[in-house]
Amino acid sequence: MCEIIMVGEDMPRKLIERLDSYTDPPESDEDEDEVEHESYDLQFDAQFGRHRTDTAQRIEKMDQARKRAAKIKHVKWEESKELSQSENDELFSKKTVKPIVPCKKSLLAEQLEKCENLPRNPYMEYAKFDGSAQIGIPTRKYKIFLNMLPEEQRNYPMTVCCIAAAKIEEFIGLILLKCSTVHGDIPLQPVTHYGLYLTEDDGEVDRDFPCLDPKECVAKFSFTYLSLVEHKNGRISFDVSEQIFCEIKNDSATLKQETALQESVALMEVHKTTMESQLYKSFQVFIINKVRSKIEIHLGISGEKIEIDPVQHKSSKFALVRQKAVSHHMDSVVWCDIIEEKSKENRTVFRIIYSSSYGSSSSSFDTGGSSMIWQSPSSASYKHYDFESEPNIAKEIVQKVRQILEVRSSISRKEYMELKERKSNKRKNFNINK
Incomplete structure (x- = not known):
């Protein structure tokens, strides 16, 4: 009876509970057991798991060697029997080779060989303004009527694609380059002898407007149809021995008009300078x-x-x-x-x-x-x-x-x-x- 009472009662805990008014929550028995069962001699390693034994490593190497041996094939070398002459002749039989026939040259190839020094196309320098093969560069496409062609051919316009940064003079050179390629039998003049005019869709040239300025950019004009017209009253230029450059116009009426124009321009310049x-x-x-x-x-x-x-x-003080x-x-x-x-x-x-x-x-x-x-x-x-x-x-x-x-x-x-x-x-x- 007395032993049971002594075992069941925890006198130190009761004394602490009486003295402390704010007690901590009681610890469970499981926590006490965990603390009691822990041993200070045992320390856990940071690397969990155990080291592999030599036996496991040896077994793994044997498996790898077995896999490599499965891929190896052993072939027994045996010397072959010598073949007879007839068998060698059948294996290496002679073939009849056909003689090489020289290729015949075409008439065009023969003419090209005879004419090695062919004349260079004078409009080849304008090929760089062709916009048909350009990528990422703005281009303009026009339908050009060629008035220098015969009447049965001038009714059909030729489509020409040009880069937008080219000038009208360079665009005319590109048109003449394409015309010389398609119509090689037609004699052509220099670029300065031609002008681009506004044209209807049927090929009729609008004479009420002058030709496009050769120094202007192609991108400035958004017309679809244009006509390439050759200027008949061109300028004739020649050099004399005294290093004097002369210009003569074929049309006398045009000369009078230009003289009157020069006089009016001179009067305008005088009036302008007087006002300024x-x-x-x-x-x-x-x-x-x-x-x-x-x-x-x-x-x-x-x-x-x-x-x-x-x-x-700065030095003007001592002047x-x-x-x-x-x-x-x-x-x-x-x-x-x-x-x-x-x-x-x-x-x-x-x-x-x-x-x-x-x-x-x-x-x-x-x-x-x-x-x-x-x-x-x-x-x-x-x-x-x-x-x-x-x-x-x-x-x-x-x-x-x-x-x-x-x-x-x-x-x-x-x-x-x-x-x-x-x-x-x-x-x-x-x-x-x-």
Whole structure:
């Protein structure tokens, strides 16, 4: 009775439960058993499994050797019997070989051999613009009527595919290349003797429109039908011994039309330059001072005034002569001309003369609502500026100023021209009296 009670009761646990108000959950008996049965002498290896024994390795090698032996076949070599002469003759019997007959050459091959130095097609250089065999490149396809063919053949157009980047002149060369290949018996002229015209689908050429510009790109035109027409009134060019190139046109009426056209173009150019001369434009030139020193300036010219602005440089602080910014009204300018040309230095000196008394006198009159002040020719005084620049710039400036002066025709200019004419008359009279 007493033993049972002592075994069933766990006195240390009861004492701990009484002292701790917040007890941990009781451990199960299974956990206690696991802890009790664990041995500290046994340690688990990180590599699970055991090492293979030598017996297993030997068995595996025997299996592999058995598999290799199954693939090997043993053949017993036995010497063959010697064959008789008749058996050898049957095995290696002679065959009759037919003689080689030389191939006959065709007539075309014979003609090609005779004509080794054949002439080169003059339109072969335009073959690179053929778009029929191009991949990944934009192309254009047209139906071309060939007007140089006989009437029974020109009614059927020839389809030509060309790359879009080619020009009309190059496209004409490609058409002539294909025409020379298909119609080899027709004589053809150089590319410049032909032009592409707009055409109806029945082959009728539209003469109301000129031929396509040879310098334009093919991709610019999206027409389906075009006609290749030969220009009858072509230009004749020849060289003479004096190295002079001449051009003669066959048609006299065309020559007159071109002369009239050239005159009208010249008039248009003059009108254009006159209108542009009134616009402001700046030139970079050198002004020559009294001490003959050159200072770089910006010369601005317009229809209203002339401006002189010095160019600012970093070293201009220590310059001996400084140029101030000056502006003169265009009515005070009376003359502009080239006075010296330095061929060795490739420089040109030009002069602009102006009236220093412009706007400083007491006499005045009204012209269209704007007051203009002038002086009599006897009291007028004139000064000038000398500039130096490249020849082409100097000629452009002189032409621009002269055109402005001719359009404005101010009183100062008239007085200067009258004074200049009187001086020239005096010189003539003086020379006569001598």
